[in-house]
Amino acid sequence: MSAELDLAGRVVELVRQQAGAGAEAEVVAVHSADALTRFANSAIHQNVAEATTSVQLRLHLDGRTAGGSTTVTSAEGLTSLVERTVAAAGLAPRDPNWAGLTAPTPLRPSGAFDEATAAAGPGERAARVRDFVDAAGGLETAGFCRTTYVSGGFANSAGQAVTGRSAEAAMDGIARFEGADGVARLAGGKLAAIDGGPLGARAAAKARAGSRPIELPPGHYEVVLEPTAVSDVLDNLATWGFNGKAFAQHQSFAELGAHQFDDKITITDEPLGATLPFDLEGTPRDTLVLVRDGVTQAVSHDRTSAAEAGGVSTGHASGASRSWGPMATNLRLSPGPVTNAVPEEAIGPTAASARALVSRMRRGLLITDFWYTRVLDQKSLVLTGLTRNGVWLVEDGEVTAAVSNMRFTQSYPQALAPGAVLAVGADALPLPDRWSGVRYTAPALHLAAWNLTGNASG
Amino acid sequence: MSVDHFDEAGAAVQAALDAGARYADARVMLRRTESMSARDGDVEDLSSGESAGIGVRALVGSSWGFFAVPDLDDAAARAAGRRAAEIAAASARVPGPAIDLVRSEPVTASWASACEIDPLSVPLSEKGDLLVAATAAARDAGADLAEGIYQIWDTRKWFVSSDGHRIDQHIRECGAGVTASAFGDGEIQRRSWPSHRGQYGTRGWELVHELALTDNAARMAEEARALLTAPLCPAGETTLILGGEQLALQIHESVGHAIELDRILGWEAAFAGTSWLDLAQLGRLRYGSDLMNVTIDPGIPGALGSFGFDDEGSPAVKRDAVRDGIWVGVLAGRDSAAMAGLDYAGSVRADGWARLPMVRMTNVGLEPGPHTLDEIIAATDDGIFMDINRSWSIDDRRLNFQFGCEIGYEIKNGKRGRMLRNPTYTGIGPKFWQSMDMLSSETVAWGTPNCGKGQPGQVGHTGHPAAPARFTNVRVGVRA
Numbered sequence: 001m002s003a004e005l006d007l008a009g010r011v012v013e014l015v016r017q018q019a020g021a022g023a024e025a026e027v028v029a030v031h032s033a034d035a036l037t038r039f040a041n042s043a044i045h046q047n048v049a050e051a052t053t054s055v056q057l058r059l060h061l062d063g064r065t066a067g068g069s070t071t072v073t074s075a076e077g078l079t080s081l082v083e084r085t086v087a088a089a090g091l092a093p094r095d096p097n098w099a100g101l102t103a104p105t106p107l108r109p110s111g112a113f114d115e116a117t118a119a120a121g122p123g124e125r126a127a128r129v130r131d132f133v134d135a136a137g138g139l140e141t142a143g144f145c146r147t148t149y150v151s152g153g154f155a156n157s158a159g160q161a162v163t164g165r166s167a168e169a170a171m172d173g174i175a176r177f178e179g180a181d182g183v184a185r186l187a188g189g190k191l192a193a194i195d196g197g198p199l200g201a202r203a204a205a206k207a208r209a210g211s212r213p214i215e216l217p218p219g220h221y222e223v224v225l226e227p228t229a230v231s232d233v234l235d236n237l238a239t240w241g242f243n244g245k246a247f248a249q250h251q252s253f254a255e256l257g258a259h260q261f262d263d264k265i266t267i268t269d270e271p272l273g274a275t276l277p278f279d280l281e282g283t284p285r286d287t288l289v290l291v292r293d294g295v296t297q298a299v300s301h302d303r304t305s306a307a308e309a310g311g312v313s314t315g316h317a318s319g320a321s322r323s324w325g326p327m328a329t330n331l332r333l334s335p336g337p338v339t340n341a342v343p344e345e346a347i348g349p350t351a352a353s354a355r356a357l358v359s360r361m362r363r364g365l366l367i368t369d370f371w372y373t374r375v376l377d378q379k380s381l382v383l384t385g386l387t388r389n390g391v392w393l394v395e396d397g398e399v400t401a402a403v404s405n406m407r408f409t410q411s412y413p414q415a416l417a418p419g420a421v422l423a424v425g426a427d428a429l430p431l432p433d434r435w436s437g438v439r440y441t442a443p444a445l446h447l448a449a450w451n452l453t454g455n456a457s458g
Numbered sequence: 459m460s461v462d463h464f465d466e467a468g469a470a471v472q473a474a475l476d477a478g479a480r481y482a483d484a485r486v487m488l489r490r491t492e493s494m495s496a497r498d499g500d501v502e503d504l505s506s507g508e509s510a511g512i513g514v515r516a517l518v519g520s521s522w523g524f525f526a527v528p529d530l531d532d533a534a535a536r537a538a539g540r541r542a543a544e545i546a547a548a549s550a551r552v553p554g555p556a557i558d559l560v561r562s563e564p565v566t567a568s569w570a571s572a573c574e575i576d577p578l579s580v581p582l583s584e585k586g587d588l589l590v591a592a593t594a595a596a597r598d599a600g601a602d603l604a605e606g607i608y609q610i611w612d613t614r615k616w617f618v619s620s621d622g623h624r625i626d627q628h629i630r631e632c633g634a635g636v637t638a639s640a641f642g643d644g645e646i647q648r649r650s651w652p653s654h655r656g657q658y659g660t661r662g663w664e665l666v667h668e669l670a671l672t673d674n675a676a677r678m679a680e681e682a683r684a685l686l687t688a689p690l691c692p693a694g695e696t697t698l699i700l701g702g703e704q705l706a707l708q709i710h711e712s713v714g715h716a717i718e719l720d721r722i723l724g725w726e727a728a729f730a731g732t733s734w735l736d737l738a739q740l741g742r743l744r745y746g747s748d749l750m751n752v753t754i755d756p757g758i759p760g761a762l763g764s765f766g767f768d769d770e771g772s773p774a775v776k777r778d779a780v781r782d783g784i785w786v787g788v789l790a791g792r793d794s795a796a797m798a799g800l801d802y803a804g805s806v807r808a809d810g811w812a813r814l815p816m817v818r819m820t821n822v823g824l825e826p827g828p829h830t831l832d833e834i835i836a837a838t839d840d841g842i843f844m845d846i847n848r849s850w851s852i853d854d855r856r857l858n859f860q861f862g863c864e865i866g867y868e869i870k871n872g873k874r875g876r877m878l879r880n881p882t883y884t885g886i887g888p889k890f891w892q893s894m895d896m897l898s899s900e901t902v903a904w905g906t907p908n909c910g911k912g913q914p915g916q917v918g919h920t921g922h923p924a925a926p927a928r929f930t931n932v933r934v935g936v937r938a
Contacts, residue, residue, distance in 0.1 A: 034914060036913055036914055037548075037549070038913055039552060040724050040725045040726070040727055040728065041554060041723075041724050041725070041727075042552070042554075043552055043553055043554025043555070044521060044549040044550075044551070044552045044553075044554070045522065045549075045554060045725055046522060046524070046725075046814055046816075046913075047521070047522060047523050047524065047545050047546065047548065047549040048523075048524040048525070048526075048545070048813075048814050048914070049524070049525050049526075049541070049545060050513075050525065050526040050527070050812040051526075051527055052511070052526070052527070052528050052812060053528060054509075054528075065501075065503075065504065066504045066505070066506070067503070067504060067505035067506070068505065068506045068507065068508075069505070069506075069507040069508070069509075070507065070508040070509070071508070071509045071510055071511060071528040072508060072510050072528070073528075077508075080508070081508070084506060084508075085506070088504060088506055088582055091581060091582035091583050091586075092494075092501060092504050092582050092583070092586055093500075093501045093583065093586040093587065093590055094500075094501075095500070095501060096500055097500065097502065121548070122523075122544070122545045122548035122549070123548050123551070125548075126548045126549065126551040126552060127551065129551075129552050130551055130552050133552055140724070140727075142724065142727040142728035143728040144728070144729075144913050146913075146914075172728065173728060174727065174728045176727065181727075183728075249603055250602075250641055251603075251639075251641075251646060319505075322495075322502060322503040323495045323502065323503045323607075371731075371853065371854055372851045372852055372853065372854075373851065374849040374850055374851045374862075375849055376848070376849050376862050376880070376882065376937075376938070377645055377646065377880070378646055379641075379644055379645050379646050380644060380645065380938075382937075382938045384849065384851045384860045384862075384882075384936070385851055386851065386853045386854075386858065388853075388854055405853060405858075407851075407853075407858055407860060407884070409860075409936055409937060409938045410938055411938050414938075434729055434913070451938055453884075453936050454858065454860070454884055454936070456858065457886070458858065458884065458885055458886045458889070458933065
């Protein structure tokens with residue numbers, strides 16, 4: 001038994017002692033060791049690590065529900081957690097939406113776990129930063145290298161008891177040249193597979209190719225989105241569209257069984273190996289097909305949204321899912337067929353996974369990354385945001401000029417609608433989210449139109 | 459637990475010094491949280507949390523290290539201090555320029571935010587009844603979806619530095635809000651009271667009483683439904699009048715973040731971004747019109763960004779950021795200020811014990827103007843009034859912004875006219891601020907409890923005094 005499962009089991013037993021056998025309790029205990037080495041102006045300026053154990057309890061008692069959490073895991077701390085959560089449940093208004101506990105259910109096999117990544121120290125992260133900085137050839141650089149280890153245990157009063165662990169490594173950095181930024185990022189389960197050198201060289205190549213940009217007028221442009229930009233599309237589809245609560249409350253565009261996307265679009269959520277193999281309600285995680293060949297197949301559910309929508313939990317409960325809705329955080333856009341039409345370039349602005357798509361674009365924009373994307377209308381999933389880290393004009397399959405950053409206002413489902421996707425890149429890259437540690441796997445996308453609504457002049 | 463935690467913080471600092479640090483500080487923090495959300499007359503979620511731990515920062519040579527653990531015994535604190543120094547030593551593999559810290563007077567002090575009604579002592583049933591009643595009122599008035607939320611944070615912290623600081627603080631924050639949504643054919647309209655995600659402050663539950671959620675919930679529902687059939691906000695350039703809540707977020711995004719010294723120095727270049735501001739122009743650059751006077755003031759009673767001392771031990775001091783339209787000040791920390799050649803810090807904060815203190819907004823807001831909203835509307839022949847934020851987006855240099863608001867109104871011949879749906883506006887920061895030609899005196903210190911920055915991510919609580927204001931030649935009505 002893991003230490004975390006032992007902790008969770010002790011809390012379930014404390015609930016039984018304090019609130020009786022009729023109390024429904026679910027407990028997750030997580031030990032996490034997060035470390036992030038951050039650099040700017042080509043020097044490490046922030047270098048942090050934490051080792052934390054936390055316990056979360058959710059309790060349903062006499063028709064009322066309350067949740068509690070603590071980082072104080074002594075006997076006294078656990079007793080306090082149970083006492084205040086039982087007291088809160090007693091005082092809370094009635095909860096008609098309680099969806100019950102997860103029955104004992106075995107976990108899916110979750111793949112390899114890399115001990116070396118879990119145990120990585122600051123020296124290993126600093127070495128990758130050193131390589132990134134050196135490979136940028138004297139350009140100013142900034143970014144991070146991080147490692148994360150999570151070990152968790154779940155127990156509930158219905159008898160579900162599961163445990164698991166995961167490790168993740170990621171690097172994300174920019175190089176800067178004459179006001180232009182270029183980016184490279186990569187995530188995965190093994191720190192050993194992340195080499196700062198190629199990432200630094202890629203970022204520098206983009207930065208050098210991005211200097212002296214021209215300004216283009218707003219309008220609808222054909223675009224090739226590099227994987228880094230596609231990951232933002234996946235992020236927003238997951239957060240607002242495939243969110244089970246939003247779906248149940250008719251705030252999502254998603255219609256199960258409807259042909260809402262181009263035939264080339266297949267999107268799955270693939271959490272196994274990337275995170276704990278169970279969610280906060282103890283539901284085993286598994287691959288979930290959200291879109292297959294353009295047809296919306298599923299949305300992500302916790303037990304509450306599943307009950308409301310008449311479905312079953314897909315293993316996406318989180319601490320915030322009852323309020324903000326269950327969200328898939330490991331989306332993968334399936335790559336397209338392999339083409340060998342374009343030779344590898346040693347240096348240039350275009351990521352390898354986007355080169356074949358660029359070569360077939362008559363006139364349009366190559367966009368590296370999106371930034372600060374925010375929803376204007378949730379139902380149609382219209383967002384505004386900006387390009388970042390490199391935009392280029394492409395004419396007759398060749399990059400002809402760097403372009404200054406532009407603002408867009410665009411419905412994401414509309415951009416991926418039937419007939420709107422001209423091609424999907426053949427290589428899908430695992431990419432870290434810049435904020436929270438989730439990750440997406442994305443190829444490049446060639447789209448018929450993207451609505452650019454502003455430029456550097458406004 | 460003991461009454462105070464200076465001993466543990468001091469032990470961590472000493473261990474970091476013993477391990478080679480030339481400066482170290484440590485914060486022990488205990489935080490209790492509570493939140494509840496309700497939907498359509500039912501409680502949806504009720505959660506409480508307790509978090510306790512110590513975060514230690516060590517400066518070895520010119521390199522920083524930080525380590526945090528949830529254990530508060532002496533041995534764990536010392537181990538954390540040593541780990542922070544070890545991490546700092548590893549940072550030296552990719553070293554930067556020499557780091558100095560601007561002087562911060564060593565002080566032994568205690569500070570607490572004012573609180574009339576301890577929000578954690580208010581019975582859960584009373585708090586639940588409030589959200590149930592407010593959301594039921596909105597639902598009964600025609601909302602397709604009515605949501606309510608309150609949040610409470612109760613934070614105690616003990617700070618010790620090797621420069622001689624020993625400071626404890628007790629900060630209580632809370633707030634609440636209600637939102638009504640109406641579903642139309644392919645779109646959703648939303649109205650929120652008193653603001654997007656609610657109003658928050660460093661106050662007790664008396665703040666929530668003053669919000670009168672239930673009294674305003676029905677009107678929110680009626681306005682959300684009315685928006686479904688209101689005409690679209692027209693596209694083009696016009697005179698724009700912003701309500702105070704929207705102006706607060708405009709300040710946050712296009713002034714507050716832009717004057718963060720770590721951004722200006724490039725420390726956030728890869729993620730949050732940089733700033734269009736150049737330190738060489740500090741004291742000379744025209745940011746806005748003469749009406750624009752922005753202060754950095756962590757001492758405003760009850761505002762969400764208020765404290766007695768920041769997380770480096772610098773006392774709360776009011777400073778000018780923009781005076782008569784000229785950029786004159788920044789949000790700074792002890793190391794960034796020294797690097798920039800400035801002599802003040804005071805704006806460094808951390809989201810909990812497990813996070814590195816970094817430059818953050820405190821209360822950044824506009825001083826009141828000479829007008830009222832009624833006077834501004836009366837003085838406007840042709841324009842649009844927009845209020846309550848719905849969406850926000852700005853580029854990584856804090857120049858090119860686009861905001862959406864929940865509701866708009868035509869202004870014709872000095873009077874408020876038709877309601878407008880999906881109002882949006884866009885612009886470039888300094889051009890926008892230089893077009894501000896009328897500013898109200900009706901200031902409210904709006905609280906923003908969801909300011910994201912840093913890697914690993916940190917959520918900051920900031921305050922923004924703001925009042926309605928008018929801007930000329932603004933592009934509105936941007937849509938897909």
